[in-house]
Amino acid sequence: MKILANNSSKLFQRAQKVMPGGVSSPVRAFRAVGGEPIFIDKAQGSRLFDVDGKEYIDFVGSWGPMILGHAHPEVLRLIHEAVDKGTSFGAPNQYELQLAEMVTSLVPSVDVVRFVNSGTEATMSAVRLARAVTSRDLVVKFDGCYHGHADFFLVAAGSGAMTLGQPDSLGVPNQIASLTASLPYNDIEHVTTFFQERGNEIAAVIVEPVAGNMGVVLPKQDFLAKLRELTSKYGALLIFDEVITGFRLSLGGAQQLFDIKPDITTLGKIIGGGLPVGAYGGTAEIMNMLAPNGPVYQAGTLSGNPIAMAAGYKTIHILQQDEGVYERLDYMGSYLEKGLQDAAKDAGVGVTINRAGSMLTIFFSSYPVSNYQDAKRSDTTMFAKFHSNMLAQGIYLPPSQFEAWFLSTAHTREDLDRTIEAAYTALKKI
Numbered sequence: 001m002k003i004l005a006n007n008s009s010k011l012f013q014r015a016q017k018v019m020p021g022g023v024s025s026p027v028r029a030f031r032a033v034g035g036e037p038i039f040i041d042k043a044q045g046s047r048l049f050d051v052d053g054k055e056y057i058d059f060v061g062s063w064g065p066m067i068l069g070h071a072h073p074e075v076l077r078l079i080h081e082a083v084d085k086g087t088s089f090g091a092p093n094q095y096e097l098q099l100a101e102m103v104t105s106l107v108p109s110v111d112v113v114r115f116v117n118s119g120t121e122a123t124m125s126a127v128r129l130a131r132a133v134t135s136r137d138l139v140v141k142f143d144g145c146y147h148g149h150a151d152f153f154l155v156a157a158g159s160g161a162m163t164l165g166q167p168d169s170l171g172v173p174n175q176i177a178s179l180t181a182s183l184p185y186n187d188i189e190h191v192t193t194f195f196q197e198r199g200n201e202i203a204a205v206i207v208e209p210v211a212g213n214m215g216v217v218l219p220k221q222d223f224l225a226k227l228r229e230l231t232s233k234y235g236a237l238l239i240f241d242e243v244i245t246g247f248r249l250s251l252g253g254a255q256q257l258f259d260i261k262p263d264i265t266t267l268g269k270i271i272g273g274g275l276p277v278g279a280y281g282g283t284a285e286i287m288n289m290l291a292p293n294g295p296v297y298q299a300g301t302l303s304g305n306p307i308a309m310a311a312g313y314k315t316i317h318i319l320q321q322d323e324g325v326y327e328r329l330d331y332m333g334s335y336l337e338k339g340l341q342d343a344a345k346d347a348g349v350g351v352t353i354n355r356a357g358s359m360l361t362i363f364f365s366s367y368p369v370s371n372y373q374d375a376k377r378s379d380t381t382m383f384a385k386f387h388s389n390m391l392a393q394g395i396y397l398p399p400s401q402f403e404a405w406f407l408s409t410a411h412t413r414e415d416l417d418r419t420i421e422a423a424y425t426a427l428k429k430i
């Protein structure tokens, strides 16, 4: 295709006429940072290339899935192999079985898994299952955590909802919202009191074991262990939403890192290797409540799609074969964190950087960030200026203060050095 300057802008004009905000998912519209979103033509390794031929170092990584970088040749090869055999059968296939065996062998609490097509479907279905298992209705979540856009999760929700100042959505009936309680993240006293009052009504507590959707927020010492204790004591299920952290923080996810077994785990992003996949899993006893074995219904025309399963399988297989890959990702994360920290100091800008392995957020706030209220103290105007300046310098960051940057195995030392240098320039300017 012939490259024309300003193609992206022209495409965005057209897009706004036919899609709300010109996009298929709200944060992509760049509303929180001003300016226009960029139409991407192709991606390779750590780089994105826009339709005007401009190159960017990418820290969005399709919002998490691209842990190997873009267009990894081995992943593409297996995708091609799968595509050549047909795109969808609506019947069991071998890639699906291989991925199921892999996921159940790697994720400590998952013995049996059900594949779906997105993280939203995974969490929505996990809650249905938890309600069925416990014969209770109330769900506890945490402010600033995001678990997809099912009605009952759009209560004090993070990610795009937080970015756009719509943590609660119109269109969610009050009766449904009233079945969700949202409590402050990292505040175990609050959770304990809530359990003392309403513990016998609670079907499940769902939590991002490391939060990524109010920006990166780490769980305080014992927060997750105490959630495990409380849920067990009161007969509620504990759901770890590992849509981001699964295969990101380790092959066994955050649960392996913190050595805590949830009752149900939800997965997405990396298990699809860049194709639309979600999954939820747990013990055979819980998972056999699902149809066709049990009374809880959940289904999907394209669930277990062979191409998506092949992409996920190969992605995780490569991670599995690459000894020390998580240590390397963590080292790169710490290198970037330190570089950004120094850049901010040298530029005289107060920031707080939260990081878990290869995911991090630079908050424009001098205060520690350990929950939603803390995250909201960030100066989003400064973030917006920082974002635009970085973009102009060819660094593609999530277009919101309240999201995680993701590193991949394709990022090089040079990529990180260029990013740190650009950050210094940007921070100096704002």
Ligand code: PMP
Pocket: 063, 117, 118, 119, 120, 121, 123, 146, 147, 148, 149, 159, 208, 212, 213, 241, 242, 243, 244, 268, 269, 278
């Ligand atoms: N849970 C978490 C922790 C997420 O980060 C997301 C999406 N960012 C979801 C659930 C929803 O996944 P999806 O966008 O695939 O529906």
